[in-house]
Amino acid sequence: MREFYEFDEERYQRRNTVKSYIIVALIFALIGGLAVYAISPYLPGANGSQDRQVMDNKSGLSNNSKDTTAADKENRVVLGSTADLIIRPDNPVADIVEQVEKAVVGITNRSEVVIPDFFFFNESRSQEVEGYGSGIIISKEGHILTNHHVIDGAKQLFVILYDGEKVEAELIGSDPQSDVAVLKIKHDDLTVAKIGDSDKVRKGDFAIAIGNPLGHELAGTVNFGVISAVNRTLQLDGRKMTLLQTDAAINRGNSGGALFNMKGEVIGMNTIKFGGDLVEGLGFAIPSNVFKPIAQEIIETGKVSYPQKPWLGVYITEINKEASEEFGYPVGILITDVTKDSPALEAGIKPGDVITGINGKKIEKIDELKSTLESFEVGDVIDVSLWRNGNDFVLKVKLGGIDVYD
Numbered sequence: 580m581r582e583f584y585e586f587d588e589e590r591y592q593r594r595n596t597v598k599s600y601i602i603v604a605l606i607f608a609l610i611g612g613l614a615v616y617a618i619s620p621y622l623p624g625a626n627g628s629q630d631r632q633v634m635d636n637k638s639g640l641s642n643n644s645k646d647t648t649a650a651d652k653e654n655r656v657v658l659g660s661t662a663d664l665i666i667r668p669d670n671p672v673a674d675i676v677e678q679v680e681k682a683v684v685g686i687t688n689r690s691e692v693v694i695p696d697f698f699f700f701n702e703s704r705s706q707e708v709e710g711y712g713s714g715i716i717i718s719k720e721g722h723i724l725t726n727h728h729v730i731d732g733a734k735q736l737f738v739i740l741y742d743g744e745k746v747e748a749e750l751i752g753s754d755p756q757s758d759v760a761v762l763k764i765k766h767d768d769l770t771v772a773k774i775g776d777s778d779k780v781r782k783g784d785f786a787i788a789i790g791n792p793l794g795h796e797l798a799g800t801v802n803f804g805v806i807s808a809v810n811r812t813l814q815l816d817g818r819k820m821t822l823l824q825t826d827a828a829i830n831r832g833n834s835g836g837a838l839f840n841m842k843g844e845v846i847g848m849n850t851i852k853f854g855g856d857l858v859e860g861l862g863f864a865i866p867s868n869v870f871k872p873i874a875q876e877i878i879e880t881g882k883v884s885y886p887q888k889p890w891l892g893v894y895i896t897e898i899n900k901e902a903s904e905e906f907g908y909p910v911g912i913l914i915t916d917v918t919k920d921s922p923a924l925e926a927g928i929k930p931g932d933v934i935t936g937i938n939g940k941k942i943e944k945i946d947e948l949k950s951t952l953e954s955f956e957v958g959d960v961i962d963v964s965l966w967r968n969g970n971d972f973v974l975k976v977k978l979g980g981i982d983v984y985d
Contacts, residue, residue, distance in 0.1 A: 672787060675843045676801050681770035682845075683789045683837050685739035685798050686712045686725055686748070686762070690732045707734075713790035713836030714738060714762065715772050715845060717874065723762040724874050725835030726850055727753045730760050738764050739795055752877035756818055756885070756984050758850060759870050761877040772837060775844025777866035780809055780823060788827040788849055788862070790836025802828040804860075811863065815851065818984065822863040823847045829862030838864040887980030889952045889959070891928075892921020897945050898933060909966045910943050911935040926976040928965065935971070936964035952978070 688710040712729030716722075723738055730736060736748040746764045753760035788802040804827030811824045825838060829852045838847035847864030876883055894916040903910045912934040917924045936942050937951050938961055955961060957980035962973050 671841065672801070672803055675787060675839065675841065676789070679770075679772065679837070679839055679843045680789055680799055680801070681741040682716045682772035683799065684714045684716060684723060684741070685791045685795045686714045686723070686729055686835060687737040687739065687745075687795070688712065688730055688733045689735040689737075711791060711794045711832050712834045713832065713849070715835070715837045715848065716769050717761075717772060717774070718878075719769060719771055721764040721766055721769060722751070722874075722878055723748065723764060724848060724870065725760050725762065726848065727755050727758045727760045729835045730762070731755070736762060738762065739791075739798065740766070741770070741799065743798075752881040752883070754873060754877065754883040756982075757869070757873050757883065758815075758818075758820070758865065759848075759873045759877070759883075761874050772845045773843065774867050774871055775840055775842065775846045777823065777846045777868045780806055780840065780846050780866070782806055782808055785841050786825050786827050786846070787839040787841075788825065788829060788833065788836065788864075789839065790829075790833035790849055792828070792830035792832045794832050797832070800833075804828070807860070809866075813853070813863065821866070821869065822850065823866050825862050825864060826860035827862060828859070829864075833862075885982040885984060887957050888983050889955045889957055889978040890922065890981040891952065891976065892918035892923045892979065893928065894918075895934075895945060895948070909933055909935055911966065912942060912945060912948050922976050922979040926963070926974045928963070928974060928976070929967070931967065933966040934963060935966055938962050939964075 690708060690710065710729070712725060714723040714725040714729075717724045730750060730753060733750065736750060738746045738748045740746065746766055748762040748764045751761040751763050784806045786804055786806050788804070790800060791798045792800050804825050806823060807826050808824040811822050813820055813822060823838065823846070825847075827838070829849050831852075833849045834851070836849045837845045838849055840846045844867075846867050848867075848870050849862065849864045851863050853861040853863060873883055893914050895912050896915055898906075898908050898911055898913050900910055902908065914923075914928060914930055914932045914934065916930050917928055934942055934948065937948070940951060942948050942951065942964075955978055957978055960975055960977045963976050964971065964973050
């Protein structure tokens, strides 16, 4: 009986090992069966769906295809909010570029610069130079959008079309404040860019930049990236600009070119690379909703008009109570200089005068002067109370206007 009840450890372990192998085998068999079931619709010959998908991709179906299946739709990228274009899923950028690149042109700016002659100190000579940039065709009538700094100082302008044709261009108008300019050419066959809504652009959206970096030899260069930031405010050459930021490469010569979204719409005009040659991935573009009304106004009037605020045309400093007691001037606003052709100069205001009031209201601080002037309209005539060399008097001043850019 001892043999029956005696515990045989070695035999027990062997039985458990065999049992474990059987359980593991069953589990793997079950997993394998489920996997085969899951992928069976995609195996070659299964309902022909895989073969049909490959054929469709190679043939490049358009939106007119009546045999498009649900599986086909899932494997394509559709451009446009109304599904007006179906492109291959392997490289949508190439399909977009094929449609829009003819709307981007090169621009040549011929100008003259004066070069001093170092051998003859009182003489100088002029030399013709060429500058290069890019532009966007925005109308069938031949209007070309570009940056002001691309055409600034031009003696002669030329547009280089997609096929290399060179056409002389007329400058319709330019605005240095917004850095927007419009040219016009005469041509019968032009591809016009579609302008998109830059207010819908989001950080992280894909972006395609097309232009002529470093000149016309690299015309039509395509760069791909993302929108790094929207509504980026920068101070450039003393002017405040709100721009789209992108990591798509923007280099010298790209200025005036187009920044496209994945619908093939222009959402920005490439304008500047920030940080110089030591910095990469910091390109900026003027949003389409900013340049569009400016370009339209230039086309219609040849210039850009800005709102104006009342303007005296004086340089000033504040005289407080302590300065008044020390120098013998009244408390008020000291005129340190008067601008040429200004309303103040025309009215007879001179440097050294002190403004003490406007229309009978006492003025002692610069903020009071500014707020009081802003309460009037351009063209209003006001009474300015002044002190000059111990004498108080009043001059009538017709307020001028100064452009408001912000």
